[in-house]
Amino acid sequence: MTETQPKVEITFEDFKSEVIQDYTLARVSRECSLLGRKEVLTGKAKFGIFGDGKEVPQLALAKAFQNGDFRSGYYRDQTFMMAIGALNIEQFFAGLYGHTDLDFDPMSAGRQMGGHFATHSLDENGQWKNLTQQKNSSSDISPTAGQMPRLLGLAQASKIYRHVEGIQQDKFSVNGNEVAWGTIGNASTSEGLFFETINAAGVLQVPMVMSVWDDEYGISVHARYQTTKESISEILKGFQREENGSGYELFTVKGWDYPALVDTYQKAAAIARTEHVPVLIHVQELTQPQGHSTSGSHERYKNADRLAWESEFDCLNQMRQWMIESNLATAEELDAIDEQAKKEVLEGKKAAWSAFINPIKAEQKELCELLATVASGSANQVFIEKMANDLASIKEPIRKDIITTARKVVRMVIGENGQTIINNWIASYTEKIQPKYSSHLFSASSNNALSGTAVAATYDASAEEVDARLVLRDNFDALFAKYPEALIFGEDSGNIGDVNQGLEGMQQKYGELRVADVGIREATILGQGIGMAMRGLRPIAEIQYLDYLLYAIQIMSDDLATLQYRTKGRQKAPLIIRTRGHRLEGIWHSGSPMGMIINAIRGIHVLVPRNMTKAAGFYNLLMEKDEPALIVECLNGYRLKEKMPTNLGEFKTPIGVVETLKTGTDITLVSYGSTLRLVEQAANELEAVGISCEIIDIQSLLPFDLNHDIVKSLAKTNRLLVIDEDVPGGASAYILQEILEVQKGYQYLDSAPQTLAAKAHRPAYGTDGDYFSKPSVEDIFEKVYEIMHEAKPNTFAKLK
Numbered sequence: 001m002t003e004t005q006p007k008v009e010i011t012f013e014d015f016k017s018e019v020i021q022d023y024t025l026a027r028v029s030r031e032c033s034l035l036g037r038k039e040v041l042t043g044k045a046k047f048g049i050f051g052d053g054k055e056v057p058q059l060a061l062a063k064a065f066q067n068g069d070f071r072s073g074y075y076r077d078q079t080f081m082m083a084i085g086a087l088n089i090e091q092f093f094a095g096l097y098g099h100t101d102l103d104f105d106p107m108s109a110g111r112q113m114g115g116h117f118a119t120h121s122l123d124e125n126g127q128w129k130n131l132t133q134q135k136n137s138s139s140d141i142s143p144t145a146g147q148m149p150r151l152l153g154l155a156q157a158s159k160i161y162r163h164v165e166g167i168q169q170d171k172f173s174v175n176g177n178e179v180a181w182g183t184i185g186n187a188s189t190s191e192g193l194f195f196e197t198i199n200a201a202g203v204l205q206v207p208m209v210m211s212v213w214d215d216e217y218g219i220s221v222h223a224r225y226q227t228t229k230e231s232i233s234e235i236l237k238g239f240q241r242e243e244n245g246s247g248y249e250l251f252t253v254k255g256w257d258y259p260a261l262v263d264t265y266q267k268a269a270a271i272a273r274t275e276h277v278p279v280l281i282h283v284q285e286l287t288q289p290q291g292h293s294t295s296g297s298h299e300r301y302k303n304a305d306r307l308a309w310e311s312e313f314d315c316l317n318q319m320r321q322w323m324i325e326s327n328l329a330t331a332e333e334l335d336a337i338d339e340q341a342k343k344e345v346l347e348g349k350k351a352a353w354s355a356f357i358n359p360i361k362a363e364q365k366e367l368c369e370l371l372a373t374v375a376s377g378s379a380n381q382v383f384i385e386k387m388a389n390d391l392a393s394i395k396e397p398i399r400k401d402i403i404t405t406a407r408k409v410v411r412m413v414i415g416e417n418g419q420t421i422i423n424n425w426i427a428s429y430t431e432k433i434q435p436k437y438s439s440h441l442f443s444a445s446s447n448n449a450l451s452g453t454a455v456a457a458t459y460d461a462s463a464e465e466v467d468a469r470l471v472l473r474d475n476f477d478a479l480f481a482k483y484p485e486a487l488i489f490g491e492d493s494g495n496i497g498d499v500n501q502g503l504e505g506m507q508q509k510y511g512e513l514r515v516a517d518v519g520i521r522e523a524t525i526l527g528q529g530i531g532m533a534m535r536g537l538r539p540i541a542e543i544q545y546l547d548y549l550l551y552a553i554q555i556m557s558d559d560l561a562t563l564q565y566r567t568k569g570r571q572k573a574p575l576i577i578r579t580r581g582h583r584l585e586g587i588w589h590s591g592s593p594m595g596m597i598i599n600a601i602r603g604i605h606v607l608v609p610r611n612m613t614k615a616a617g618f619y620n621l622l623m624e625k626d627e628p629a630l631i632v633e634c635l636n637g638y639r640l641k642e643k644m645p646t647n648l649g650e651f652k653t654p655i656g657v658v659e660t661l662k663t664g665t666d667i668t669l670v671s672y673g674s675t676l677r678l679v680e681q682a683a684n685e686l687e688a689v690g691i692s693c694e695i696i697d698i699q700s701l702l703p704f705d706l707n708h709d710i711v712k713s714l715a716k717t718n719r720l721l722v723i724d725e726d727v728p729g730g731a732s733a734y735i736l737q738e739i740l741e742v743q744k745g746y747q748y749l750d751s752a753p754q755t756l757a758a759k760a761h762r763p764a765y766g767t768d769g770d771y772f773s774k775p776s777v778e779d780i781f782e783k784v785y786e787i788m789h790e791a792k793p794n795t796f797a798k799l800k
Contacts (some may be wrong), residue, residue, distance in 0.1 A: 028089065034052070070180045071182075074185065126572070142634065143572055149523050203246075443572065475504070590763045635674070657707060658710060759773050
């Protein structure tokens with residue numbers, strides 16, 4: 001526990017100056033909202049969602065926010081971001097316009113709509129900055145309450161840094177003194193993610209301060225339809241801690257009461273920062289002067305009395321009135337501030353628009369000049385000149401206008417000299433422009449996961465055959481010893497060492513904070529991992545079974561998978577997600593929804609090792625890298641025998657590399673995970689009837705076969721069967737597309753490529769349920785035999 005900072009006495013003049021500065025900033029923020037709405041309605045911006053009505057409480061929050069702290073908020077927090085010095089007028093409008101340059105829109109380089117905020121945790125090379133010397137904001141996402149799970153992890157990191165010895169804290173923490181600050185609208189507290197996070201934070205007792213901005217509505221729906229008793233603080237009273245007990249400290253405060261807000265946030269910060277107790281602040285009686293967004297008007301659903309009340313109790317009007325009554329400023333002085341704010345915002349808007357549009361106009365001019373040259377030598381000169389004139393006449397072009405014109409002109413110059421000229425321009429333009437919208441799905445740093453090289457597992461001559469779970473257990477032991485910042489947590493992960501004993505004895509050796517049990521709450525298990533990884537720790541979040549991943553898929557998809565992309569490489573969360581799955585028993589414990597997963601979480605590596613040694617190799621590699629990954633261990637493989645390596649913690653399974661398990665000449669069989677064992681058995685039986693199968697273990701679904709080794713196999717065998725235990729059209733369809741389209745494997749095939757997947761329903765219970773629901777040895781044998789019968793009917797007589 002740390003000492004609270006002594007109060008610093010300030011003079012009345014200093015106090016007056018600080019209040020006037022706050023009011024000035026709030027007024028600038030309000031003018032940004034007002035002018036921002038006009039920019040959307042006049043067509044310069046696509047959509048606007050603003051923080052008007054929430055300015056004053058955000059000033060109070062910013063006063064309590066210190067270097068090293070983190071925000072996990074939502075799209076109303078522009079005043080806060082301005083108050084901590086992370087957002088200015090030009091940047092606000094650059095975000096509204098979608099400026100693709102980080103120098104102008106540092107929040108997301110135009111990848112997110114305005115109102116989604118972030119600070120840079122990484123430098124231009126993808127390396128950590130010193131987060132303790134700056135005020136930090138994790139990158140916002142739009143899904144309501146989606147910021148909550150990550151908030152839990154950001155707060156928990158402080159607890160880990162304070163209580164776990166041996167972790168290098170230099171860039172990430174000062175003895176765990178940092179607070180994680182959350183913000184949310186009152187209606188979004190109806191989401192399950194909010195309640196799950198609130199409960200988990202109370203259990204974990206982490207330094208989290210949660211602000212609920214309450215304006216009584218959720219879009220057009222009143223609080224009476226949103227929240228029991230119309231008050232989130234009322235229904236959370238049971239969370240209020242008792243003396244020396246766990247729980248929350250709860251505060252309520254009026255959103256227009258500047259001095260009360262400042263006092264409340266100072267108290268909340270002191271409690272969370274020193275005692276590591278979570279706090280919830282219910283900020284009531286707020287307004288939303290322009291309604292929810294530019295998509296509609298709040299006059300449609302608020303009556304005259306409500307609108308009149310909102311006008312009177314607008315937080316800026318109330319702050320202005322309090323300042324006049326307290327002799328902090330005169331009405332005339334405040335009027336002057338208001339006018340100056342309008343002027344500054346208008347000037348900033350104009351500068352932001354010029355910075356946004358001028359590069360595009362230069363591109364427009366460049367193409368028009370090129371088209372003039374192309375037209376002069378074309379049989380379609382008149383038509384090309386018209387298209388060039390039409391493009392030149394657009395006063396405020398977008399890049400779609402430019403590239404569309406160029407691509408249409410190509411059709412008019414087929415076979416002419418101009419075709420090469422315009423195609424070269426299109427290629428050059430696309431190479432320059434496309435990355436502005438598509439880069440950084442994965443890490444572009446030198447520490448990305450694909451930079452890792454394979455390191456083989458080594459064995460003594462007398463290597464013992466052991467239960468495969470022991471390979472995992474002893475490898476985790478080596479990793480925890482090697483990396484003090486490594487920790488793992490999940491349902492049953494701690495005391496009993498996970499349901500399959502892959503962590504046996506680890507909690508006893510490394511303590512309850514590093515090897516931890518958690519409640520049944522998959523979304524916030526992921527959130528813990530995301531937040532802690534964003535603060536320099538190396539968490540492994542364990543989801544007990546693959547099917548349960550569906551509880552967390554939204555957080556994985558919307559938050560973790562997009563983090564590098566939506567910040568253009570300026571934030572990262574190298575979280576490892578551990579789960580187990582594939583074949584076992586019944587609908588809820590043996591699903592393999594891989595098609596759903598791989599299509600939802602692009603931006604996360606998806607790894608499907610066939611055994612525990614391969615899985616351990618993935619863990620070893622990923623701990624050295626800076627990208628997130630999902631590792632799916634084979635649920636029925638923990639008791640199978642594997643040799644114990646001698647270089648635990650050091651051997652590495654490369655990502656995106658397939659492995660040929662058996663060479664053959666007649667057909668290539670492609671699969672992964674538990675199903676491979678069935679494929680190998682079927683291949684042995686096929687060998688007995690004269691069919692030679694080549695078996696390839698995919699190992700990594702995302703990315704997929706980067707060396708294109710599968711197509712090399714097809715060049716030899718000329719036939720392909722993909723075996724998968726996902727539903728038809730699931731992962732097998734993805735795999736087939738990769739082989740046929742990306743690797744262009746179609747050109748080597750003498751037979752139609754085929755897939756063998758599970759039935760369309762979930763797997764039924766029991767051994768028979770598995771047999772009749774998913775591909776069996778007999779299914780594989782018969783499918784391969786049918787392919788060979790079609791190819792060589794005289795050699796392989798009809799089976800059925």
